[in-house]
Amino acid sequence: MTPEPHPLSAGALALVAAGGAVGGLARYGLGRAFPTAPNAFPTTTLVINVVGAFLLGALLTVLARRSTPDHRLRLVLGVGALGAFTTFSTLAVDVVRLGRSGRPGLALANATVSVVAGIAAVVAGHRVGQIGARARGGTRAP
Secondary structure, eight states, X not given: OOOOOOTTSHHHHHHHHXXXXXXXXXXXXXXXXSXXXXXXXXHHHHHHHHHHHHHHHHHHHHHHHSSSOOHHHIIIIXXXXXXXXXXXXXXXXXXXXXXXXXXXXXXXXXXXXXXXXXXXXHHHHHHHHHHHHHHTTOOSOO
């Protein structure tokens, strides 16, 4: 069994930083590749957040069901990579930007769709994670 690193250990911080670099670069790259026009619905941010929520739901479920959970994977993939890939702050800025540009309905729609789709994605990811964990012989219930 792999011991869990202390939350403030150099090893834990390095894992989060490495994952965060990858997740942040992926989010930045997608934002550059698929920019949102001014005053338009921020589809790229929505897709990034929903995909990240799905992946996090699946990852945490698979890790929780393992007989010997690997906390390093949670740190590098969950906290680091997916934490940096998804971004509540960009969602909040998009909502404020749309509201200030005279598009309050679109701002409200963005906030609502993002939260509802994000929660649905976590639930779907959890279910997929359960199936994946069972297929790999995971023994613990989440």
